[in-house]
Amino acid sequence: MLHILFLILKIIGIILAVILGLILLVICIVLFVPICYKADLHGSGNARELTVHAKVSWLFGLIKAVFALENGKTDLSVRIAWKKFGDSDPVEDKAEDRIEEKPKPEKKSVMQEKQVIQGEEKQDDTTNRITDKAVEDQTEKAEKSEQTAKTRPESTEKKQRKKKDRKEDSDSASKIEQITEKIKCTYHKFCDKINEITEKKDKMSDFLTDETHKNAFLKLKNEAFHLLKKLKPKKIQGEITFGFEDPSLTGRLLAWISMIYPWIGEHTDITPDFEHRTLSGDLSIRGRLYVITPVVTAIRLILSKAVRRSFKDIRNFKL
Incomplete structure (x- = not known):
């Protein structure tokens, strides 16, 4: 029984060793x-x-x-x-140019042409009548409006002029008030933006002048140049x-x-x-x-404390 058990364990060990060997071989092929x-x-x-x-x-x-x-x-x-x-x-351009044939116009008979001409003449007569009536109506309306304008009393015209002057004065005053309010709002917005820019500038300067971030930047720079040398x-x-x-x-x-x-x-x-x-x-x-x-450069960057900390700070950084 023990002999059979040891034989089974031996076979399992050989199979595991072969699998590990194949995995190592694949890793070496991929890397090298x-x-x-x-x-x-x-x-x-x-x-x-x-x-x-x-x-x-x-x-x-x-x-x-x-x-x-x-x-x-x-x-x-x-x-x-x-x-x-x-x-x-x-x-490659394999498409061939195709010429499309235009349909020929159908010939009209003499009777159809005469009917078309008569229909056009009738339409012209009706349009001329309509235009003459419209011109007469407009002239009558203009004469009536002139007569009513002459009959208006002078007092009503003066009242309307005074009302117009008052409206113009009120509109001009309201416009001036609106312009002054807009100027004040733009000034306050401009001041707020300047304050925001100065605050963001201070945050950025503090972030960039940190020693850990400087060390991380130098690490990234050195690794990038090393990778470019290998890639040339x-x-x-x-x-x-x-x-x-x-x-x-x-x-x-x-x-x-x-x-x-x-x-x-x-x-x-x-x-x-x-x-x-x-x-x-x-x-x-x-x-x-x-x-x-690139695998070795990535491992070096991951093992660097400065790079990891700066990466966390970048993710949590908000202006």
Whole structure:
């Protein structure tokens, strides 16, 4: 009995060891298999004719994403194992132009045309009669209004003028009061906003000048630069000539490129054109990133007390 029991335990131990070994193997594959990326750019002098081919793959091509830009048309396809998302071929316009035939107007008979002309003449006669009657009515009304205006006594006109003057005076006084009240309200609102801004400014300055928050910011900065160093391409080769219609834009872009030129300038030749708008040349980029690198940076940030405390303060911070 003991021999059989030990044999069963031995088999269970072997199965557990195999399962743990497979789990460790999967973890090692996920962490130490790199994410490879590459990109090829080609320009022939015009920015609209730029062609770009980029590819990102992981786990020996089990997960892959391909991007293409040709003739102003983009294509993006993603494959996860055996499932594909997006179009695998570049987008093409396969629709053909179709000409729609306009329906021909039907020919009318001579009798129908005569009937239409007679109907139009009758309508014109009726409209002319109606307009003549309307003009006569308006003239009669105008004559009656003139007669009534002449017969009005002068006393009623004076009373109406006095009433109008009183209304105008009261309206002007009410308008002045409304304007003064609006000015007072805007002044008080402006003062309240200034006080709120000063209070928010004091809170922000206290939050940013805290030592723990400063240490957390420095930690994030160092980890971000470390991750960018690991993410930078391993191989860059190419020759590029660029330029804009405005020479100032060319100078600004050249200033931005000069910041990263120490990392890309060893195998690249970049020449600005300050007179013409152009984008020509070839550029090839190759690089990779191990998954363990962002995982380690995330663990470092989580273990940092300053980062955790500043994260809690940011969640609870209210202006």
